[in-house]
Amino acid sequence: MKKFDKERVLLAVAGPVIALAVAFVLSAIVLIASGKNPVEPFALMFEQAGFSDIQVLIVNQASMYYIAALAVAIGFRMNLFNIGVDGQYQLAAMMAAIVGAHANLPAALQIPLLLLTAALTGAFWSGIAGVLKITRGVSEVVATIMLNSIATAVIGYLWLPDVFGVKIGNNNTTGEMHESGWVPGIDMGAAGEIYGLVILAVVLGIGYWLVLNRTRFGFDLRASGASESAAAASGVSPKRMVLTAMLLSGGLAGLAGLPILLGDTHTYSLNFPTGIGFLGIGIALLGRNSPVGIAFAALLWAWLDKASPELDFHGYDKEIAVIMQGLIVLAVVVSYEAVREWGLRRQQRRVGAELAAGHVLGATDNTEKEVAGR
């Protein structure tokens, strides 16, 4: 039985490794095609990863990618594509910023209040898509994309000075949050500060694993993703599961912007990072929806982001990192499907071989005769 476990690990690692290798090679080809040295940019970027200040940046960035990717992954686990994480986290961060600027409770209450506000906002926003899906059969992909646009419009409205907006120079902000809602960072000396909410990302990752793999609810959710019909026959209410998964996904998505909001910017302004929700999709794919895999993928993405600006100083375009991210996503989709099918076939062959060799669990010649004799 251990053999099959090893097999699983092998399969789990083979997909991403192949994808990354392919992506590196293709990126190198792009570099050669544009007449550049195909190796130096990577060397430069690897070098960057060794600097402690870059490391802090990578970890901070990765924490947000991680939460966003978890939000996407929970949808993926039950065959829902929440492409609206982007709108959900931005709107949620803004609501948290607004509440943080207007409510002023002791930190022990204020921070949970802000987390709750963000989670509920995200859940509300994705919940709209969930309700549309179960009542009207609207595809969640379409609904969440639309909701992304609507979120942008709502954010623009909330930024109006006579709503919640505070103009600072040319910048739209929601005003500075009260300090009780600031989450202190982990001081790394000269390298900077790691956001306090990096801890939240870790906790969410553990929670994600626990809920999915160790609870009845998680089993139902995974079963729904693996086979909707089998799950329904097993007693899962498909509609309820769709709505629950959408709410959970949106709730998680709502938290994605908080590490930087509560740890650094303390206001929701035009400078607030956008697009994390979309990057989360690629990261969830690369991480195979597993909390550990997503962690590696988030760090990889953050590294490509934070190490690439250095390339500009050496005559390379930092966009090579973006190209690489795109290539990774492409390669991932192809290689995972190939590895998955290969793995299934391989296992079937092995099971066939083991059975032919007589390695049958618990079956002796006796039981065989007994059955045949009936």
Place this chain on the structure above:
Amino acid sequence: MTAVELAGITKRFPGVVANHDIHLTVRKGTVHALVGENGAGKSTLMKILYGMQKPDEGTIAVDGGKVAFSSPADAIARGIGMVHQHFMLADNLTVLENVVLGSEKLHGIGAKARRRITEISERYGLGVRPDVLVEELGVAARQRVEILKVLYRGARTLILDEPTAVLVPQEVDALFDNLRELKSEGLSVIFISHKLGEVLSVADEITVIRRGTTVGTAVPAGTTPRQLAELMVGSELPTPETAESTVTDRAVLTVDTLRLAAPGGKALLDDISFTIHAGEVLGIAGVEGNGQTELVDALIGLRQADSGTIRFLDQDITALPTRKRREQGVGYIPEDRHRHGLLLEAPLWENRILGHVTEKPNSKGVWLDPKGSQEDTRRIVETYDVRTPGIDVTAASLSGGNQQKLIVGREMSHKPRFLIAAHPTRGVDVGAQAAIWDHIREARREGLAVLLISADLDELIGLSDTLRVIYDGKLVADADPAAVTPEELGSAMTGAASGHLEHEEPPADGDEPERTVPPAADGPDRTVPPAGGGPGAQEARGDGADAEDTPGHGVPGADRNPGDAGPDAEKTRGDAGPDADKIRGDGGSGAEDEAR
């Protein structure tokens, strides 16, 4: 002249019985039957012949010349065509459109093609009308369209994969007439089946496959079903017979005037009422698609009834969700195990949890209990003889029979009081079939109420205490399994008969499909199918001339009283089959679908 010759075919294939050194010679102008139990390797062999798979070893020769097929197109080009068990027709296109689809180059898509279709249809007596929409056709007519499709493409050798599985006995006869037409025109037919009666009546030669290899050939005149059956299974034959009645008077499940309508308003189930008592197996016979699936869905809670009530023990469960029903003791062996019974890519122990996630040993409170379910999976694997190297392999890597045993084991492990068993032994090998029957019987003795739905009439008659026939969403007939023949059931399954089915002296002309007889006709001389116990039975069959005879008549020793658990009860499945073929020429064959 040899049409097709397969020599030394070997195919190593994951998880299932591989083909090993298979030899098969099909002469021109003959019907060659390929028989073997489910999973013996018949389909694999035919996929090889049809170019869907490549053999690892061995050679294929067509008309004496060696060939290597890399796709079905190659096979068609060499005159080999296949009629699949599941039809591949587009409902919303006409027969003409379906036939020319993909072969537009042959005779175009217009008048020329229509002429050609009519020509083929007349030549082989297929009775296919080119301008009818396929959705208006019955199953048998669709099958003839499939055959025509293959002929249109120039096939000289036709492979028919279990063509009778979807037909009622009367339609089978019509099909066999078509096959005889084909062979009289010099075409060859490879007829795959595991129904020995049919094989003996239609085939000129028989090749038997067991565990992936050819174990013998025979000609119908020189063999008995028993010999064939034993060749097929290679051991003592199992029987679905239940020994003594265990029916009690405690109602477990009571369904009252259940109605379920399609979104358009057409009733899928109408006025369904029945009661199943503790220790009773209620069998539902019917051609697939007459409401069985909907009935099962309504009972397990996948669909809500529009009206009517379902009572389980003392509780009205009409509005209960699936999970509550399952928790309270409704077991479910689904019709389609891949869609409703398993998570194919999940390990066995997770599949053991499926459907019972809220119950011990799978969970404690809201938490899963992987240890508990893994341990119990090991127990199920051992008790139910699931052939697997471990419980961490995916369900997809098991063969169909082993998957089914796992499902049966899982459902039985929760001590259901009511079991929905939809085609419980479909696609499983003989050993597993016997084991599954045994488990059902055992649970029935302990008071389990079972709803049995099966396409295998012998299984239905053998296992059930009570039989009902479903037709067009209604329970149209009932029968005593001890006193009904497969052909009588067949009549009711096409809607030709209704009420209480009782055996009766056949009318003189023998082609009166109505067999409705008031219960008063009850007599001690009722013949008991699926009998064929006496040696005379074997002589009678295969003889097309006495087709008017209903089984039992002229078969010494086949008469017995219902419920008689005498030596006849030892009869085997293999014996039971042949009776089914005697209904050939029983009249009304194919009439129903022409009318549709």
